Amino acid sequence: MNHHAINKFSALSAALGLVILLGVVLSGAAYPHPVFQFGAPLGMLFVSVSVVLQFISWVLEICRGVKEKQYRLAAVIAVLGLLAIWKLLSRL
Numbered sequence: 001m002n003h004h005a006i007n008k009f010s011a012l013s014a015a016l017g018l019v020i021l022l023g024v025v026l027s028g029a030a031y032p033h034p035v036f037q038f039g040a041p042l043g044m045l046f047v048s049v050s051v052v053l054q055f056i057s058w059v060l061e062i063c064r065g066v067k068e069k070q071y072r073l074a075a076v077i078a079v080l081g082l083l084a085i086w087k088l089l090s091r092l
Contacts, residue, residue: 010053017046
């Protein structure tokens with residue numbers, strides 16, 4: 001599977017997850033309500049799957065750059081990705 005298809009699945013997963021979470025928020029449901037109990041974890045699962053798929057796409061893009069001997073492109077993508085991960089983790 002190429003990274004373009006993975007990006008499409010990632011975008012669909014993120015959109016679906018956000019729509020589900022928005023539906024839970026707009027419903028006003030709280031913890032014991034089934035809409036909250038099923039909707040919130042399901043929405044978060046779809047968003048998390050989207051993040052994992054984006055990471056896989058990033059790795060595939062780096063591999064493609066190396067395979068096509070575009071080492072600068074692969075290095076730039078790797079450095080930018082690592083900077084984004086470092087910035088994210090530094091906020092925790």
